[in-house]
Structure formats: C-alpha cells, structure tokens
Amino acid sequence: MQEPFVLPKLGIVVLMLAGLLQLPSPTPPTSPFVVQPYLQLGDLSNLSPVEPVRLLWQAPSDSGGKWAVDVRQGEADSWRPAVAVDGRLIPGDSPYRLFNVSLTRLRPGTEFDYRVSKDGVVVFSARGKSRSAVDQPYRFVVTGDTGADTPQERRVVHQIYRARPDFFAVAGDIVYSTGRMIEYRQKYFPVYNADTASPETGAPLIRSRLSFASVGNHDAGTSDLTRDPDGQAYYLNWSLPLNGPYGQAGLPNTQILKGPPEALKTHLGLLRSAFPRMANFSLDYGNSHWTFIDSNTYVDWSDAYLRNWLARDLASAKAAVWKFVVFHHPPFNSSRAHFTEQQMRLVSDIFEHRGVDVVFAGHVHNYQRTKPLKFLAKPAPDRTFKSAGSYVIDGDFEIDDTFDGSTDTTPDGVLYIVTGAGGAGAYDPDQTDNTPTWQPFTQKLISDTYSLTLVDVEGRLLRLRQVTENGDEIDRITITKPNSLKDSTLSQKPNGR
Ligand SMILES: [Fe+2]
Numbered sequence: 331m332q333e334p335f336v337l338p339k340l341g342i343v344v345l346m347l348a349g350l351l352q353l354p355s356p357t358p359p360t361s362p363f364v365v366q367p368y369l370q371l372g373d374l375s376n377l378s379p380v381e382p383v384r385l386l387w388q389a390p391s392d393s394g395g396k397w398a399v400d401v402r403q404g405e406a407d408s409w410r411p412a413v414a415v416d417g418r419l420i421p422g423d424s425p426y427r428l429f430n431v432s433l434t435r436l437r438p439g440t441e442f443d444y445r446v447s448k449d450g451v452v453v454f455s456a457r458g459k460s461r462s463a464v465d466q467p468y469r470f471v472v473t474g475d476t477g478a479d480t481p482q483e484r485r486v487v488h489q490i491y492r493a494r495p496d497f498f499a500v501a502g503d504i505v506y507s508t509g510r511m512i513e514y515r516q517k518y519f520p521v522y523n524a525d526t527a528s529p530e531t532g533a534p535l536i537r538s539r540l541s542f543a544s545v546g547n548h549d550a551g552t553s554d555l556t557r558d559p560d561g562q563a564y565y566l567n568w569s570l571p572l573n574g575p576y577g578q579a580g581l582p583n584t585q586i587l588k589g590p591p592e593a594l595k596t597h598l599g600l601l602r603s604a605f606p607r608m609a610n611f612s613l614d615y616g617n618s619h620w621t622f623i624d625s626n627t628y629v630d631w632s633d634a635y636l637r638n639w640l641a642r643d644l645a646s647a648k649a650a651v652w653k654f655v656v657f658h659h660p661p662f663n664s665s666r667a668h669f670t671e672q673q674m675r676l677v678s679d680i681f682e683h684r685g686v687d688v689v690f691a692g693h694v695h696n697y698q699r700t701k702p703l704k705f706l707a708k709p710a711p712d713r714t715f716k717s718a719g720s721y722v723i724d725g726d727f728e729i730d731d732t733f734d735g736s737t738d739t740t741p742d743g744v745l746y747i748v749t750g751a752g753g754a755g756a757y758d759p760d761q762t763d764n765t766p767t768w769q770p771f772t773q774k775l776i777s778d779t780y781s782l783t784l785v786d787v788e789g790r791l792l793r794l795r796q797v798t799e800n801g802d803e804i805d806r807i808t809i810t811k812p813n814s815l816k817d818s819t820l821s822q823k824p825n826g827r
Pocket of ligand 1: 503546547548658692693694
C-alpha cells in the first residue's frame with residue numbers, strides 16, 4: 331500500500347489560488363463530507379465483465395452542488411469519469427446524503443487512483459486496490475471488536491496499515507455499543523479513515539483498501555427504532571455482496587426490529603435490499619473463498635434451510651484453494667468470558683465436510699488459536715441442541731495434536747482463531763500462557779495485549795501471524811496443502827512478503 335495522496339482538499343486549492351492572486355487568505359471552508367470516501371466491494375449479483383469496486387461517502391443533506399468521481403489506473407492512464415454520482419437523502423433528525431458510486435472498468439489485482447470533485451474542484455483523492463487475481467499472492471488482516479474509541483483501537487488500526495494488507499476483515503463488533511450511525515462517525519470512520527497514519531490517530535485505511543465484515547452482537551445492538559432510529563448502520567455503511575439466504579425482514583433467523591409501523595416501514599425502506607440479506611454473504615478473493623455469517627443468538631444454525639445454504643455456498647467454491655469463514659461468536663473458546671456462548675459449534679460439521687481451512691471469530695477480546703479439530707454436536711434427549719437460555723453445545727471432539735505450524739504444517743481439521751483484541755477492553759489477561767485454565771483444544775491464548783491477525787497466502791502456502799498493537803509478533807504458523815510450494819520464497823521477500 332503506498333502512502334496515500336496528500337489530499338488536495340478544497341481549502342488547500344483555494345489557499346494556493348489566493349496566494350497566486352495576492353488575495354487575502356480566505357477562511358478555510360468546512361469539509362464537504364460528513365464521512366470521507368472509502369472503498370467497498372459492492373454487490374456481485376450483477377457482475378459486469380470488469381472488477382467491481384464502489385466508493386461510498388456521506389455529505390450534508392443541504393450541501394447541494396455537482397459531484398463527480400474520476401478514476402485512472404496508472405499515471406499513464408487518463409482520468410475517466412464514474413458512471414453516475416448521485417447521493418440519496420437519508421432523512422431523520424440529522425439528515426444527510428449517502429453516496430455509493432461504482433468505479434468502472436478496473437483490472438483485478440491492480441492499484442488505481444480516484445478523485446472526488448465538487449463543483450469542479452477536487453475535494454478528495456486516494457489510491458485504492460481491486461481484488462487480487464486468482465494467481466496473485468495476497469495479504470489480509472482480520473481483527474474484531476474494534477470500534478470502541480480507545481487508544482488501543484487506533485494503535486491496532488495503525489498496525490493494520492503498516493502491514494500493508496491487500497484487504498482486511500472485521501469479525502464483528504465493528505462499533506460500540508449498539509451499531510448506530512452516530513457511533514460509526516465517532517468511533518470507526520475517524521480512525522479507519524484518518525487523514526494521517528499514526529499510533530495516535532489510526533490510518534487512512536478504508537479509503538485505500540477493500541474491507542469486509544460480519545455482524546456482531548453490538549452491531550445488532552439495538553432493534554428499537556423509537557429509541558435508536560439510526561440503528562442497523564451496518565446495512566448502510568457497508569456495501570457487500572447480496573447473496574445471503576434471507577431477503578425479507580421479519581423472517582426467522584433475522585434480526586426482528588421494533589417500532590411504530592410507519593417508522594418501521596421508513597427504516598426498512600432506507601436499508602433497502604441490504605437488510606437482512608447482507609447479514610450473510612460470500613465472495614471470492616484471489617484463490618480463496620470467504621463466507622461471512624451471522625452468529626447472533628436470533629439465528630438458529632441448526633435450521634435446515636440455513637445449514638443447506640451454508641453447505642451449498644461452501645461446496646460451490648470448487649476452484650478455491652482456501653476457504654475461510656468469518657463470524658462473531660467463537661465456537662471454541664478457552665476464556666472465562668463468553669465461555670457458554672457455543673452456538674456456532676452447530677455448523678462445525680459443515681466446515682469440516684466442505685473443506686474450510688480457517689474460521690475467524692471475535693467477541694472474546696483476546697487472541698486464541700485452536701489445534702486443528704473436528705466436532706460433532708450431540709443433540710439432547712429432546713433432539714434439540716440447546717436448552718432454553720443456554721448455548722452450551724456438547725459433542726464429540728477429534729483433535730489433531732501433531733500439527734504445530736512449523737514442523738507439521740498440514741492440519742487435520744479446522745483451525746479456529748479468536749481475534750477479538752482489536753480495541754475493546756481485553757478479557758481475562760491472567761489466562762495468557764496459563765495453560766491449566768485452557769480447554770484441551772486450545773493451542774495458544776494471549777489476552778494481555780491488543781492484536782490483529784496477519785495472513786499471507788501464496789498459492790498453496792499460508793502463513794498466519796498475530797501482531798500486537800506495537801508491532802510485535804506473538805504467534806506464527808504455516809499451513810501447507812498437498813503439492814505445496816516447498817521452495818517458496820515467501821519468507822525471504824522484503825517486509826515478509
Ligand atoms: Fe461481541
């Protein structure tokens with residue numbers, strides 16, 4: 331990731347012109363943005379023959395003016411306009427305009443420049459990157475439980491930026507504490523889209539790289555439209571594939587919203603087709619397939635329809651070398667915190683049968699890595715998998731005790747990573763290296779520092795590292811597949827690439 335452009339904002343341009351014309355310096359104008367531009371993948375259901383990337387931002391509702399977006403791929407390329415730039419009005423106590431613009435005709439796996447203009451003046455520019463092509467190596471970061479407006483969140487985001495990933499994913503609890511738009515504006519966008527990169531500010535990350543996310547309990551933290559009319563902001567702020575199993579509000583296994591009928595109708599109209607569809611989705615990136623699913627307790631993953639959707643989605647990724655799944659509540663967790671919330675164990679068998687390599691979760695605010703494992707849930711005598719109010723799932727384990735990620739790099743089973751140390755207060759720090767407190771399936775547990783998961787994929791070789799808020803490496807494993815690149819130069823490249 332290159333250093334982002336110095337932003338030729340409206341104020342800078344005006345000040346330069348004033349200097350040239352020997353005019354007195356005008357008062358710097360205010361930013362034209364409520365939320366500065368950032369990249370998203372968008373919906374893949376209407377796939378054009380070119381790589382999709384979308385640019386989103388928010389502006390004041392009364393700002394008026396003519397907006398434009400131009401894109402180019404390389405400095406030899408000429409700027410070309412995006413197809414249409416039109417913000418839709420989001421009403422409410424603080425109305426604003428939400429822009430979601432398609433950046434057209436991008437090549438896979440390449441960087442591109444873009445600039446946003448208002449009334450003919452460039453007000454924002456940055457350099458982004460499209461999804462990697464199937465044969466390209468790539469680097470990604472996963473973190474979770476992040477948007478808490480803490481110094482640790484900003485330091486973790488700075489480390490993500492320093493790692494120069496091709497994209498990153500959030501394993502839920504994107505913002506605290508109820509997933510409202512106002513919380514995104516205070517705790518997520520200013521940090522993940524900061525103008526400068528530093529441990530104190532965060533970094534200009536989401537303007538330059540794609541990001542994906544699953545819905546955590548705090549992202550679905552309000553269903554009361556009377557109290558929180560700007561709730562469910564996930565479905566406005568993220569623009570992700572709309573290929574999930576549920577397309578209609580009010581269905582089982584979706585979040586049920588409450589409020590006066592008219593307010594409910596208005597709210598659902600604003601969220602459009604994203605709610606509840608975008609709670610579950612999948613996408614391909616390079617040689618990998620990614621499935622993001624909703625692990626909140628309003629979802630019953632023993633439901634046959636839902637299980638079939640997940641199994642079919644994973645089975646459809648026949649060409650993928652790697653399969654990754656992301657959700658919020660970890661099925662295998664050794665922390666005392668959230669220990670009984672094991673509802674996602676119900677789909678472990680699907681992960682095993684469909685060849686999932688690594689599952690990433692958050693919710694528990696620390697780092698944990700399991701041994702490769704297989705698990706089959708045992709139903710209770712009443713043939714259900716959990717009693718009322720309890721999410722403890724009993725079952726049979728098969729654990730691979732020989733995989734160590736260095737001498738044995740071929741796991742027999744699924745690896746489960748908890749990477750919930752992204753900024754919200756750490757859980758159970760005394761359990762770090764305190765193995766007697768761990769479950770038999772746990773290989774590593776570090777809960778006395780904030781951290782992120784950094785993964786390099788090159789063909790059939792994967793290297794996973796856990797990096798702290800200060801840049802220190804605290805865990806490292808390698809996973810290889812049959813016919814792996816034994817002489818890979820992965821570890822010899824500059825910057826570990
Ligand atoms: Fe959580």
